[in-house]
Amino acid sequence: MKALFAALLPSPGLSMVVLVLWLVLARTPSLAQALVGVFLAFTVPHIVATLRAPRAQLRNPRGALRFLATVVRDVVASNFEIAWGLLRRGSRQPTAGFVVIPLQLRDPVGLAVLAMVTTIVPGTVWSELAIDRSAMLLHVWDVPDKVAFVARFKARYEQPLCEIFE
Known part of the structure; x- marks a missing residue:
């Protein structure tokens, strides 16, 4: 029944x-x-x-809290950076561009969280995910050094999400 x-x-x-x-x-x-x-x-x-997304299983709840704090801090800092960049617009133009970021994260829920984070942090927009989930394409408002940006992005967002979900 x-x-x-x-x-x-x-x-x-x-x-x-x-x-x-x-x-x-x-x-x-x-x-x-x-x-x-x-x-x-x-x-x-x-x-x-x-x-429906599969049920997420947090493997590292403390890591999730640290990740949330990092995202909140980055949202606030990025807002100030973009505002400051707009105010001093005449001195230096932002170098906007697309950045390809290779991914180790494969968990669908982790990738969804990564997509949300990149959309709420000002200055970055998730553009595309490779079909095999091996890389993502981001549009970044100001990225003078793409290699440094990729390293920072992976350390601040992807690596913690791997620890939380995989």
Whole structure:
């Protein structure tokens, strides 16, 4: 019985959210809208099941806290660097460019965290991940020395994520 319920409703929480959202968005409660909502509540979890990320397993919780502190510190520092760079714009133009960073990190959740970090740290934007996950392409706002940037990026972000997730 339990297996049948799990097969019909693999994600009860998602089903409930879909149903409630459908009824709220419908604006006019009716039996037809309720039936469409129930249909969606049963079908949407099956459709999106392949999109769900695997469960992450933190292998180093203390490392995760240190990593979070590093990211917060880098976000604040990068905001000041970019603001300062914009204020003194006439003295030196930023050397924006694309940087290819070879990756050792293969864990999908770790790569997702890496993608989020590079998007929230001002001055960097995740552009592309190689199909085999061996390298990533970043656009960097100011990167006078690409080799030094890659070494710093790997030490500050990739290596801690390898310790946390792999």
